[in-house]
Amino acid sequence: MTESPASSAGSFVPAKPALVTVDDDPSVSRAVARDLRRRYGERFRVVRAESGQAALDALKEMALRGNDVAVLLADYRMPGMNGLDFLEQALDLYPAARRVLLTAYADTSAAITAINVVDLDHYLLKPWDPPEEKLYPVVDAMIEAWERTERREVCETRVIGHRWSARSHEVRDFLARNQVPYRWYPVEGPEACRLLTAAGVDDSRLPVVISPSGECLVAPQEMQLADRVGLATVPATDFYDLVVIGGGPAGLGASVYGASEGLRTVLVERTATGGQAGQSSRIENYLGFPDGVSGAQLTDRARRQAVRLGAEVLTTRDVIGLEANGSARTVRFADGTAINAHAVVLATGVSYRELTAPGLSDLVGRGVYYGSALTEASACSGDHVYIVGGANSAGQAAVYFSRFARSVTILVRGPGLLASMSQYLVEQIEGIEAITVRTGTEVVEATGGERLEKLMLRDRESGATETVDAGYLFVFIGASPRTEWLGEQIRRDTGGFVLAGPDLMADGRRPQGWNADRDPLHLETSLPGVFVAGDVRAESVKRVASAVGDGAMAVSLVHRYLENPS
Template sequence: RMPKMSGVEFLGEALDVYPDSRSALLTAYSDTEAAIKAINDLDLDYYLRKPWEPPDQNLYPVVTDLLDAWEAEAPPEVEDVRLIGPRFLAEGHALRDLLARNDFAYRWFDIEEPEAQRLLGAAGLEHPQVPVAVLHDGSVLEAPSTTELAQQLGLSVRAEREVYDLVVIGGGPAGLAASVYGGSEGLRTLLIEREAPGGQAGQSSRIENYLGFPRGLSGQDLARRFRQQAEKFNTEILAVQAAVGLERRGSSTIVKITDGTEIRAHAVIVSTGVAYRRLDKPGVEEMTGAGVYYGAAMTEGRACKDQHVIIVGAANSAGQAAIYFAENDATVTIACRGDDLRKGMSEYLV
């Protein structure tokens, strides 16, 4: 036991000083109540029961996992990319979305800001085509497509082989799970994902009901774990490419992808999930990506600080987004057609 202070009190004081740090409590079996109190009072990330020997099984994996999650969410010291452009530009949103959802550290500069002008001046761009991406190695891209930026950042946009045992189309939770099982059985597996691994789940600000994560976790964190697990089993992930056609040729299936390439597969799994239902109202189409967004809380949340955000729809994604925007100091209004949020939203969000 620590002198003068209990472990829970110590964590409370430490979290006041370092609020973004992760916390774990080591308790004796008889102290389970202290752990439950800490979970409720301090938002504790983990509690370990003594004995924790052997540490390489019981202690180190927990600490490594907490450090990984902390590192993935900590503000970066150096950005991979600095993006410059007007705030409301669909192409700019597409690039921000690509970077945020693929775990790249980036910063967006409104073109009116002095720092944006300084960066453009340093790049020798007087009348640039926007958005402009300045990469950490100093290279500059004017109005790049998402595929060009992805390629420049080292994401794999071309398949390494011509033939695979298994091609999985769509990298949401279903496709990533299929890839993990394919890879773990030794199948040469390719996953084709047109946006970012994680799918819809990767856009969630907080997933509370995924089995095995009792404390809940962000969709980005879950997507990162899915991706790591798929890569551990040698799944090749083809980024920012969509499958656009399938054709049977002999005993193989040919998968055609956006850039015109054809990939031969012995087996194909289609796990393309669902797409957002679009709001069919005047003006919405033109403003999509430039003030109107679908499921973009994680990408746009910080940029909406001190602004008024209206969320159209009142089911779980809306509830999660409302909480996230509010936590990022926006004023939030949910536009709900029905008379009661409970009709479409899970109880834990209401």
Template sequence: MGKPVVLAVDDDAEVCAAIARDLRSRYGKDHQVMRADSGAQALDVLTRLALRGRPVALIASDQRMPGMTGIQLLEEARTHAPTAKLLLLTAYADTGVAIKAINDIGLDYYLLKPWDPPEDRLYPVVDDLLGDWRRENPDETSELRVLGHRWSERSHEVKTFLARNHVPYRWYDIELDAEAQRLAGLAGAGPDDMPLVLVPEGETLRAPTSRDLAGALGLRTSATQPLYDVCIVGAGPAGLAAAVYAASEGLSTVIVEREAPGGQAGTSAAIENYLGFPRGLTGADLTQRAVAQVSRFGAEVVLARDVVGLEPRGPVRAVLLEGDGEIEARAVIVSTGVSYRLLEAAGAQALTGRGVYYGATASDAPQTQGEDVYVVGAANSAGQAALNLARYASRVVLLVRGRSLEDTMSQYLSERIQAHERIEVRLRTEVECCAGDGHLETLRLRERDTGVLEEVKTNWLFVFIGASPRTDWLGSQVLRDGKGFVVTGQDLRSPGRELEWVLPREPFALETSVPGVFAAGDVRLDSMKRVASAVGEGAMSVYLVHRYLASS
């Protein structure tokens, strides 16, 4: 297939040569850097590349060119290179036009000229754009191969684990792909071995667990120290923020995550209201940046391990892991977030992972190409998923129990949903039954006000309803409300709550009923359920850990 292409476009020959030279010196090993001196020539190049099946990773174009502006070129380039990242090179006077292009054509970034020195101004931007492209287009860059059945729950779990841990892979459908059948034959694999994961430099994995997969890929699955200053349970935005602040301030830190970093936010197709990102960013991108920070400051990340218990042991808190093992720390931060509630519809449980899915990753959307897709939910997560799925599906139907989308979804998002030509919003509607032979084939919908039933055909149902905290492992010693959310700070003193507080001081703001155990993010009672607030609570919890350690 050849190296992915990076195309530089500028009508000034010297400038075009300069940016191509700078790009080639940094990225020439893994990319073919090409150049064009006009919009028309660039479109000719892109046409030839498309006919040859060559992937285009990045198009960097000057804005002020005769005949065709950079924005006009980048808009037309979407037809030839739909997955390419778009970078506009512009002057300060054109920044208003560039910002408008973020919404109008999906511009990924604009960069003011000149870009000298490239180490400070050009390369950091291009590094991020090419990194995003590689994660979004794993089939173009991957050696890891996964063979499995399209409607297999375990195959879906493996693909989700890889996608959420930013491991690129190539997917082969064993029922449709002759190459998949050939590889399975070479491996001597039968139906019980699926999914089959072919690791380039390791043993072939047969129907692996997440822990098996993590170990084979070199991801850490156990802690290395006997005692830490702080153990963080859950690697969502709150947990990652806590890890960054704790490790950067000299605390020995370990973070334990049973699935993948990012939590629910990590699966979001777009987070558009996070401060400092005017075009928004994906949950995967935010997670990848956060994990890089965590690693940079020396915190350990233990993956694919479920936490099943908490034991106070004098001045130490022990976090018990499923199967075997434990982690001892002087303080614990609980940031396990929430899970989507199960859909209470007949047949839904049997078809989970076989057409019925809770949440959605960016890699799920392309599989719905040309099909009708149904989404249940009315919060921002459901809205962003609907917009992402509508890029591929022929129609997306958003099922909402309430009377108004605006009651539960941010205004900017509900307006985009209702204006989208391929998204249909059905209010006061719920799923009564899911049915199919081996995978989802039909849904029975009920109109809540009239009771009218309707049967529709679909292979795809994505569920984004409610929030159930994962807190059973904390036991009775950590006070929770009736829904399982962790009670902290002054709420521990609320009327009707029996609390035996053993210390002369009052509980700290995010401290639970067990001294030295803190809660941050969505798992905490009355939290805001927003990424920014979770990050803030994660940072604040570390400040309180310092106070606790200093007083104990």
């Protein structure tokens, strides 16, 4: 590994951000570094390595020193660790760095297929002479994109807890879903003991969170935790043009369009923006991302976009009531406070239904999880992972966990996956040796001590049961709308999904209690000025793009409502 010096003798000079190039061919490696230095040497350090492992070791050292990396360029064919494996592991160290794969013409098809494994920004054919035409335009674009990216400073938030504690998992999951970097210390380790001793806390009061400022939080609730890590929880005012309830794709879409069109907008989310989509390891059929995008990346970008356009985002606020007060709509929180607005968009999404088999409820957070729980992925190494569900979210989780687990088994009650899962995902699963699909199978019991250890499975046709070793169970079944807090003034169907627009006009008549001298607008609920978007809407299409479209359309209808509320 070689790199240009970061400082002169006798004085400290902050290191320039780096351009890192990896190629096992020394002549190619030197040529790439030479071309990069020629154009970018004044602004960037050029760091080169001749193996993926050497480059990863250097990146770890740079991360510890607080150095930044703008672009990673890696050769596709390298012994030991190929370019894609390197870029995938480098993503954990420098998620904001732009990633470029260097490939020969003969490997183009393989590279294009393989880039679904990592969030690749570009691939570049070798040789690239002249660099002015083929190399520099690509690197210029990557640097420009990197400079536009919000890059957070390394955070020293530390979490100490029991590995198989449900509450410890909830704290880690909350931080991860809110894009808050943290370091995890299992209580058995010497560093955890040192931190607990320094904080004067014994291990019976875990989890413990130590904030970047050094404040010790013992078994914190989510609102307390959010306050200490810099998430907004208190509204700036008590009246808005638009309140959006729910921070999934529909709510984020409504917030972006509401704020961009001049409405004073606040987004209220009880846990973390992103919803179920935010927990997806990879979304490959969302328009505009030909190489796929993780749910966390997509929703984090949307959140930052909404904030940049002027929307306010509140987390850990549990909404328990909605009512009309004259022309205002009042949103009430569990802590007794409230905010008012001219209009409201309901985008509360849905939650996964729980399995009722014996033993499962006792093991939630200790091997049994609802949703993907990506914070557990790296710990799955050597374990048997079971996934219940046959829709895209289950398939995406299976593909992701197959990279870590000893084996992944998808359990489906029906005869196959094609009825509920996208074709591209079914084909991807069929090509992964570590994944097995068991159809017509259900979980009937879970057992374990400190953690999940075994599952009893039943064949639905024959009734035969089988007990299998299982370290993890991830459940993705059904969709329950989060509408239990809505009063009778918001009409819902028998499943609890919110009715809107034409669905309210039974026999061509306006809904009972409707007090406006007009028909409900397309996404308007039975309470004028309250709109619904995304999965919580009755008869909605359960796709990310559809939810975002609902959010955008709802804002357009809010404008129409504000022009003629009655």
